[in-house]
Structures are given as C-alpha cells and as structure tokens.
Amino acid sequence: MEIPHILIEKLASAKHVAVLTGAGVSAESGIKTFRDPDGLWAQFNPAELASMDGFMSNPDLVWSWYQHRREIVAESKPNPGHYAIAEMQNLFEKFTLITQNVDRLHQSAGSKQVLELHGNIIENHCVRCKKDFVGETTLPDGQLPKCSYCGGMIRPSVVWFGEMLPADTLLAAENASNQCDFFFTVGTSGEVYPAANLPIVAKRHGAYVVEVNPNRTSISHSMDCCLSAPSGVALPLILNEFKKYRNQKS
Secondary structure: OOOOHHHHHHHHOOOEEEEEEOHHHHHOOOOOOOOOOOOOOOOOOHHHHOOHHHHHHOHHHHHHHHHHHHHHHHOOOOOHHHHHHHHHOOOOOEEEEEEOOOOOHHHHOOOOOEEEOOEEEEEEEEOOOOOEEOOOOOOHHHOOOEOOOOOOEEEEEEOOOOOOOOHHHHHHHHHHHHHOOEEEEEOOOOOOOOHHHHHHHHHHOOOEEEEEOOOOOOOHHHOOEEEOOOHHHHHHHHHHHHHHHHHHHO
C-alpha cells in the first residue's frame, strides 16, 4: 500500500502525537472481539458476564470466564502494530497512547504510560473495599478469590457495562485529544463512546487525524486520511516512510 506524502509531512512536523487503539489491534494478535460471530461473547449475553449485576448473580461463572480470557491473553503476543506504536513514543516530543483494549499487549510491546480507558484484565480488586488484590487467582475448582482485608469478592479490574470510565484516565485522554497536532485512530470501530469521540475532538482542535482500519467505520467520513489496512501492515510502513523522510531532511 502507498502512504500519502502529506501524511508523512504532517507527522514529521508534529510535536504531540496521540494514538487511540481498539479491539482490531488485539484481533491481529489472535484475540477475538465481542463483535466477532465466533468471538468471546458469542455464546453469552454480555450483560451476564460484564456487568456488576451479572457478577453478583453468578460470580463463579463470571470469574471463570475471565480466567479463560486471561489464558487467551497469556498465550498471545504483540504484533507489528503494537511494536510500531511502542517505537513511536521515542520519536516525538510528546506522545500519548490511549487504548480501549484490556489485554496489556501494548505494555508487552514496550509502550509506557498507557491510558487504559476500559481498565485491564490482568489486575483485580475487591468489590467491597476496592483494594487491589495481589493473591493467587487460580484456586481449586474455579473458586472465586476473597479479599484478605475484608473478605469481599474479587473482580477483574475492567470497566463493565453500566460503569463509568476512570475519570483521571478519561480526562488525560481528552486533554491529549485537545492538545495534539496529529492523531491516529487504529483498529477501533468508532462506535463505543466516549472513546469514539476523541478523534473528532482532535480534528476539531486542528489535529491531522488518520484512521487505520481494514473496514470503513462510522467516523471514516470525518477523517483527514483513511488507510484501509490492519495496523500491523500500515503502521510499520508509516514508520519506515517517516524515518526516510526525516533522514532526507537532516
């Protein structure tokens, strides 16, 4: 595929680059999304597995399902898209990575200071006292761990349906969208709010906004540039062209 020259020029002049990633980036590492017909949610009602009401109704089922998800994540590796994003953090004066993904593959690829809008499934905390849980999560017969402080049930530190996004994280993401001069939206459908609004906010404040996605999305028509390719294909190409351009100018 060919990367537009204007994209490289805009990127080379950028002082603050922000990147928003969604489930499509993880899907390239073999982690199916809940929208896939045969994906992780296909056999269940998401409200039963990803809500506080569902957890309180059947905590053992929810816990065992998240343990299964953790096993999938543990077997997955970052893909070229993850590594390209990690490399970007060292190439610009300021760089912000915002993700809707909960698998921490960005961190595995080397990204630092990741804004996790939806939390993550690696960490856990108590539903009662809210303290972080650092004990053993794999118990005999799939038993649910209990808090060592108050005896409350332990849940994964993800944002469930009906819950608010972490306020500090969302504020930081909104500030980056307001202040950046180049914004990538990568592998996200543009349908889950408030994250879907971040590229629009960035464009409204003057950023050059690039969508990287094999399929058109609900926000494609608003983007400055749409690259119809997976992140593992498009982002390494962009980096390569960016480096060549910078070397020519130096």
